[in-house]
Amino acid sequence: MIEEVRKQRAKEVEELRLLGINPYPYRFEKKHDTKMIHESYDFLQPGQVLENEKVITAGRVMTIRLHGKSCFFTIRDFNGRIQAYIRQEEVSEQKYELFKKYVAPGDFVGIIGFPFKSKTGELTIYVKEFQLLSKSRRPLPEKWHGLKDKEVAYRQRYVDMIANDSTLERFKIRYKAISFIREFLIKRGFVEVETPILNFIPGGGAAKPFVTKLEALDCDMYLRIAPELHLKRYIVGGFEKVFELGKNFRNEGISYKHSPEFTSIEVYQAYADYHDMMELTETLISDLVLHLHGSYKVTYQGTELDFTPPWKRLKMREFIKEKLGVDILEDKEQVLERALKDRGVELDTNTRARMIEKLWDLVEDQVIQPTFLMDHPVEISPLAKRHREDPRLTERFEPIIFGMEMGNAFSELNDPDDQLERFKAQLKLRDAGDEEAHRMDLDFIRALEYGLPPTGGLGIGIDRLIMLLTDSPSIRDVIAFPLVTQSDDDDAFEGSAAE
RNA sequence: GGGCCGUUAGCUCAGCAGGUAGAGCACCUGACUCUUAAUCAGGGGGUCGCAGGUUCGAAUCCUGCACGGCCCA
Numbered sequence: 001m002i003e004e005v006r007k008q009r010a011k012e013v014e015e016l017r018l019l020g021i022n023p024y025p026y027r028f029e030k031k032h033d034t035k036m037i038h039e040s041y042d043f044l045q046p047g048q049v050l051e052n053e054k055v056i057t058a059g060r061v062m063t064i065r066l067h068g069k070s071c072f073f074t075i076r077d078f079n080g081r082i083q084a085y086i087r088q089e090e091v092s093e094q095k096y097e098l099f100k101k102y103v104a105p106g107d108f109v110g111i112i113g114f115p116f117k118s119k120t121g122e123l124t125i126y127v128k129e130f131q132l133l134s135k136s137r138r139p140l141p142e143k144w145h146g147l148k149d150k151e152v153a154y155r156q157r158y159v160d161m162i163a164n165d166s167t168l169e170r171f172k173i174r175y176k177a178i179s180f181i182r183e184f185l186i187k188r189g190f191v192e193v194e195t196p197i198l199n200f201i202p203g204g205g206a207a208k209p210f211v212t213k214l215e216a217l218d219c220d221m222y223l224r225i226a227p228e229l230h231l232k233r234y235i236v237g238g239f240e241k242v243f244e245l246g247k248n249f250r251n252e253g254i255s256y257k258h259s260p261e262f263t264s265i266e267v268y269q270a271y272a273d274y275h276d277m278m279e280l281t282e283t284l285i286s287d288l289v290l291h292l293h294g295s296y297k298v299t300y301q302g303t304e305l306d307f308t309p310p311w312k313r314l315k316m317r318e319f320i321k322e323k324l325g326v327d328i329l330e331d332k333e334q335v336l337e338r339a340l341k342d343r344g345v346e347l348d349t350n351t352r353a354r355m356i357e358k359l360w361d362l363v364e365d366q367v368i369q370p371t372f373l374m375d376h377p378v379e380i381s382p383l384a385k386r387h388r389e390d391p392r393l394t395e396r397f398e399p400i401i402f403g404m405e406m407g408n409a410f411s412e413l414n415d416p417d418d419q420l421e422r423f424k425a426q427l428k429l430r431d432a433g434d435e436e437a438h439r440m441d442l443d444f445i446r447a448l449e450y451g452l453p454p455t456g457g458l459g460i461g462i463d464r465l466i467m468l469l470t471d472s473p474s475i476r477d478v479i480a481f482p483l484v485t486q487s488d489d490d491d492a493f494e495g496s497a498a499e
Numbered sequence: 500g501g502g503c504c505g506u507u508a509g510c511u512c513a514g515c516a517g518g519u520a521g522a523g524c525a526c527c528u529g530a531c532u533c534u535u536a537a538u539c540a541g542g543g544g545g546u547c548g549c550a551g552g553u554u555c556g557a558a559u560c561c562u563g564c565a566c567g568g569c570c571c572a
Contacts (some may be wrong), residue, residue: 002509004544047533065533070532087532092556105525119533140508142524144536149510151567160550163510348570476566484568 002139009137012102016132023100023135028110031056032365035079041115049109049116055125057082057134058110058398058441060162063143072124075109078168084111085118086127099130105143106136106162117131148473154476154484158357171480172291177469178462180288181265189368190241190267195230197223202381203444204228206436207250210260223249228383228457229444231268235455245462252343256474257404260483263462264407272456274395278372281399281409281458282309285370285465292469298403300468305369312371314400316360317393319373321364326354326375329392353379365403366391366493372397382438383423384410398448399460401468407460414455416448 005346016023032040032055041050059075059082067086074081076273088096103109112129114416129433141147141163151158153167158168182192200219202209204226214221229242234242245265254260269276286296296308321327326339330405336355340347356377368371375387384394395411422438429437466478476482 005509008526019561065535065537066531067534067537068531070534072534072537074535083535085533089532118535120535122533122535122571124533139509139525144524145511147510149506149567153509154567253572369544 004140005401006137007102009135012104013135013137016102017134019098020481021102021132023132025131025133028131028133029056030058030110032067033079034059034075034077037082037115038080038123038467039127041117044115044117044123046117046119046121047491049126051313053114053115054112055115056110057125058108059069060136061105061107062140064103067099069096075104075111076165076464078417083118083122083124084113084125084127085116086130089128090126091129099151102135103132104136106138106140108133108136112284115359118467123399131302151484154482155478170472170478173470174466174478177288177292177466178245180291181284183288184284185243185267187259188241190243190269191244193231193234193239193244194246195224195227195234195244197249201222201441203439203441204230205248205250207253208435210249210251212279213341225429226264226459227266229441229460231266232452232455232457233444233447235268235270236450236452241268250344250444254483256476257464257480259463259475262479263461264459266457266459268412268457270453270455273407273454274456276396277456277458278397280456281372281407281460282311282370285399285406285460289469298468298470298471299395303368303402305401305468311399312369314367314371314373315375316373316377317375319357320363323366326357326359328359338346351379351432351434352379352432353429355378361437364400364405367400368402371400372420373400378422379425381410382426383413383419385413385415386418404464404467405461406464406468407458409456409458412452412455412457414448414452416445419448 012022033212034057037055037057041053044050051254057075057077057447059077060493062074062076062081067071071086072083073086074083086096086099093097110131110133111125111127113125113127116124116126118124141159147153147160153164157167161171186192195216196211196222198214199209200221200224203225206229207225209222209225210219212223213219226248227246231242242264246263247261249261250258252258253258266282267277269280275361278291286309289298289307290294296306298305298307317328324339324343328336333352336352336359337347337350340355340362342356345362347354347358357380375390375393376384376396376398378384378386378392378394381394383397384396387393387395394413396409398408399406413422423440426438427440430439463475463478466472467475470478472478
């Protein structure tokens with residue numbers, strides 16, 4: 001039982017204190033990480049020893065192989081693993097006994113020693129001194145199979161990261177990607193800005209918001225569903241290139257590609273249109289893929305995705321017509337509804353906008369390779385500028401990859417009269433029962449009346465992008481601490497608070 | 500919200516024509532000075548997800564619930 005291990009470890013901690021050894025000391029001057037050590041000494045030949053080199057490193061003990069008066073153990077740090085070797089005759093009998101008795105898998109230790117390569121050719125640190133840095137009190141998951149239980153992996157991600165190197169690696173890639181995106185945009189002259197998460201009017205997208213309460217003013221507020229409308233206010237105010245990377249909240253279903261709390265990046269550029277945004281998207285993502293994989297090609301769930309620019313362009317109207325035989329611009333609503341009913345799709349609200357969205361949903365999974373889905377009808381694009389060639393359409397695109405919407409972009413609507421009309425049309429959809437329809441935001445109209453320059457805007461769903469980059473089948477695999485329902489967590493409290 | 504599958508030791512998993520629970524790793528004790536899933540000997544550890552029901556008897560069959568996974572809405 002786990003209590004047995006915890007009691008044993010607690011006993012060891014007490015014994016260490018009696019010996020005058022702090023099981024939780026304050027610091028250790030770590031000089032070398034495992035990667036540096038490998039880079040410096042992997043050249044050694046089996047049996048070769050560099051007695052005059054000094055290596056000072058630290059990490060978590062993962063495995064111990066004890067052989068009486070000597071012992072091999074492996075430590076892991078953020079960058080990898082390194083084997084260490086400790087011998088009674090080197091560190092003194094007293095110190096060796098201390099190691100044998102009180103250092104266990106899971107503990108953090110600091111070691112000082114010199115590098116050598118074992119007979120079997122593994123680079124190893126010959127320990128001259130060691131220091132216990134933190135005692136672990138719980139048993140680690142199995143060293144060979146790792147942790148497979150997804151529930152534990154989601155609820156106790158730290159255990160998942162300890163037990164599965166691939167998990168740690170996945171999150172390293174996530175943050176490497178995010179940092180690349182920031183640098184890319186900053187190099188292009190964009191300024192990283194912030195907008196409110198607490199909103200009186202949740203805008204910038206079609207979604208149900210989370211409601212919360214502002215005690216000070218005794219009123220309801222909403223968590224943002226998108227930063228879009230505030231970012232455009234920056235452009236009105238005089239910023240010309242801005243972006244914001246952060247969390248959005250949507251009170252909707254949870255699925256392999258939906259999380260109620262997700263990360264997006266939104267980018268706005270004055271004097272640009274959606275063609276410029278397409279170039280930006282294509283370059284940003286393909287450069288990112290190249291940066292991480294050394295190639296424009298990525299295998300996702302067994303399918304090769306080719307990010308080599310330029311990506312395919314697909315017009316929404318033409319694609320739906322080709323696949324389903326209906327014209328989302330010309331056909332009457334009865335025709336669109338018939339097409340949906342024939343394919344077993346039920347409509348929750350009977351609006352033309354909803355029909356078009358549902359028709360697209362039917363064909364979305366046929367788009368696998370990186371593609372720009374372009375020129376959406378005006379009914380489903382309340383914040384996008386009308387198409388310069390056809391006012392029934394907008395200058396909008398969504399990057400679609402592996403059947404997933406990876407983002408959304410437009411030539412931003414900057415005509416205040418048209419924006420007001422669009423908001424009014426959205427209110428009608430709300431009245432028709434569409435809870436996701438956009439709300440009226442009169443301050444945003446006022447901002448547009450002061451003047452928004454021609455602007456291109458782009459949003460990208462970061463989590464979905466990371467899914468593709470890490471070959472993860474579910475959005476939960478790329479969110480370190482995903483939403484899980486609360487449970488009576490006996491294991492966490494048992495013994496801890498009571499004792 | 501609906502359907503299917505799952506939940507047994509800390510971890511990975513066996514056990515299921517109903518007869519009182521097992522392995523490997525981990526843990527504890529001992530042996531062992533180049534191992535690497537180290538090895539060898541011994542030992543401890545389980546309200547078999549929860550609650551009911553059927554039965555002389557339930558990890559095993561039935562019902563409900565919780566949590567998780569996958570698919571659909």
